[in-house]
Amino acid sequence: MLQERDWKDFFKRVGLVVGVVSIIFTVVVGGFMIANWQTVGRLARVVRLVQADYLEGTSAPQLIEGATRGIVDSLNDPYSVYMDAEENTQLMEQIEGKFGGVGIIISLKDPNKLVVLRPIKNSPAAKAGVETGDVITKIDDQDATAIPQDKAVALMRGDPGTKVSLTIYRESTKQTLSVPLTREAISVPTVDGEALPGNPDIAYIDISQFSTNTANELKSVLNSMDISKYKGIILDLRYNHGGELDAAVGVASRFVQPGPVVYIVDNQGHTVTKSAEDNFLGKPFVVLVNEESASASEIVAGAIKDRGTGTLVGVKTFGKGIVQTIFQLDAGTSVKLTTAKYLTPNKIDIHKKGIEPDVQVELKKGEDATISPTDKKFDSQLSQAVKVLRGQIK
Incomplete structure (x- = not known):
């Protein structure tokens, strides 16, 4: 027979188990129904054992935090992560730049x-x-x-x-x-634009990442440069790891005519089409890409290649053709989940494959990329981009 103190401890543990299990039940059992009840029971028993016998002692928030993180980690997807309040704040700051x-x-x-x-x-x-x-x-x-x-x-x-x-x-x-x-x-300014050194009729534009304000930054840079006075453009997406989806669509709108930029396909096969607005610059241009051009930068590069509006120069891109959605949770936490894949305008899945450039050029051994160059000493890829663009400019 349990004494009064034992009863209090018992109900405290039961309450914790019920609290944790209810969360896990909603996430896991809601999808798998009764078939996984035994698995949820195992989780409840582990929680009870930890509370009863673990040497150091734990708290309910600690166990819930661990269980939540464990669910996401079990997906074995490096792009799906649970973020505590500090990590979530840092991610939001990065997206905002x-x-x-x-x-x-x-x-x-x-x-x-x-x-x-x-x-x-x-x-x-x-x-x-x-x-x-x-x-x-x-x-x-x-x-x-x-x-x-x-x-x-x-x-x-x-x-x-x-x-x-x-x-x-x-x-x-x-x-x-x-x-x-x-x-x-x-x-972080994400867009840098200037006349290419030694080539006053070529506009050089580097986009380092895609934050929520990148499309507006590009608009401001184009206006401040008076882009109409240039005969051609070099768009540098090398080392651009991606970022915000709508920012990529906004940027692509400058380099493809109105029409599909990317197709977003969810886990049910439902497709959303993201299309370019009527902001096409209508000038000859070359896009520089490399093995670290990823995600949103591949959306832009893929749209340009499939729509045939520009020439891609460099090496094959990274190959991240999936979309993450951030779901805000309680107490400032969040979970970032892979929720869809994207397809180029020709409905090509580039995930883990990358995009092949139209003109293949590798950097020489020991050669650094000249991003936003300040003189006429260009790397091999940028030099080839100038050569290709010169052949297009009338």
């Missing part, structure tokens, strides 16, 4: 290494001399080689005015450097 940090964009090429894709102009990292290709090995005292990229990025971010120290390895000089930095408010 504003956050506190040091101003480093990390390469997607090797998920097991923190390789600097490039420092953001005028950021603390750029001012401190951090270079493309630097490998970040430590963040303060944390071994950066032993944690996921998203966690490493979170460690580098923080309130403006706070300090962080990076240890980097520079392959070009075989040096290990310690770089102390003070975080600043980073506002």
Whole structure:
């Protein structure tokens, strides 16, 4: 027979089990019905065992947080993640293009290494001399080689005015450097436009990512450049990891005529067509792409290639042809789920395949891409883009 205190502990545990199981029941059993009741029962028993016998003790929020994260992790989809309040805030800041940090964009090429894709102009990292290709090995005292990229990025971010120290390895000089930095408010301009050095009749436009304001930024850049005075355009999407879907459609509207840009297909086979608005520039142009042009940048490149309005130069793109949706949860948390795939205007699925350029050009060994060049020393891909465009300009 249970004593009064035992009864209180018993009902406390039962209440926790019921609370956790009700959440899991809604998510899991709602889809699989009675067939998975035994599995839910197993989960309830594990919760009870942890509460009753685990040495360190736990709380209900801790178990619910772990169960929620575990459900998403079990999908084995690197693009579907549960985000706690801090991680969710950081993601929203990234989408909006504003956050506190040091101003480093990390390469997607090797998920097991923190390789600097490039420092953001005028950021603390750029001012401190951090270079493309630097490998970040430590963040303060944390071994950066032993944690996921998203966690490493979170460690580098923080309130403006706070300090962080990076240890980097520079392959070009075989040096290990310690770089102390003070975080600043980073506002990431996603579009940069200028006359191509040595080619006053060619407009060079670099888009580094697709944030919620990128389409408006592009409009402002085109207006400030007076794009009508240029004979042709080079659009640089190299190292653009993507971003917001509607921003990609807005950008594509400048480079394809009204009509389909991308088809979004959900898990039921339902298709939504995203179409270009009537903003087509109608000028000869070339698009630079490479192995790190991904997601939203592939939407733009795929639309241009299928619609035949421009020429793609470079190497095959990354191959991320799926769409994530962010669902806001309670207490500032969220879950980002892969909810659809996208198809190019010719209904081609490019996921894990990438987009082949019209003109294949690789960078030479040891050659760096000249993004937003300041002189006439162009990399091999940009040089070829100029050559192709010159053949199109009348």
